[in-house]
Amino acid sequence: MNLGLQLKKDHIWCSHLTITLDFLEQIKDEQLANQGLQCTVGLLGTDQAKYFILGADGILRFKSRVCIPVKSNLRRMILEEGHKSRLSIHSGMTKMYKDLKESF
Numbered sequence: 001m002n003l004g005l006q007l008k009k010d011h012i013w014c015s016h017l018t019i020t021l022d023f024l025e026q027i028k029d030e031q032l033a034n035q036g037l038q039c040t041v042g043l044l045g046t047d048q049a050k051y052f053i054l055g056a057d058g059i060l061r062f063k064s065r066v067c068i069p070v071k072s073n074l075r076r077m078i079l080e081e082g083h084k085s086r087l088s089i090h091s092g093m094t095k096m097y098k099d100l101k102e103s104f
Contacts, residue, residue: 034069
């Protein structure tokens with residue numbers, strides 16, 4: 001679970017996103033099936049992939065953000081989870097996208 005809290009002068013922002021082990025396995029499976037991401041895995045340790053890491057969980061990340069293949073249903077699932085969370089206050093599509101972009 002990821003709980004975010006920001007205190008601003010004019011508002012308080014609170015949200016949470018639940019990431020289950022099953023969802024992480026789906027991410028790993030889609031990463032393994034994606035040729036572009038597998039090419040990046042092959043470049044790990046080189047300057048071409050210097051901002052990428054393969055976590056202990058086997059999930060590829062870019063600057064600590066989980067890599068999600070472009071043509072993936074997971075993107076929609078992430079947006080839906082971020083939108084429907086009981087703790088999130090949907091303050092607009094751009095803001096929600098920015099918040100989710102910090103992790104994915």
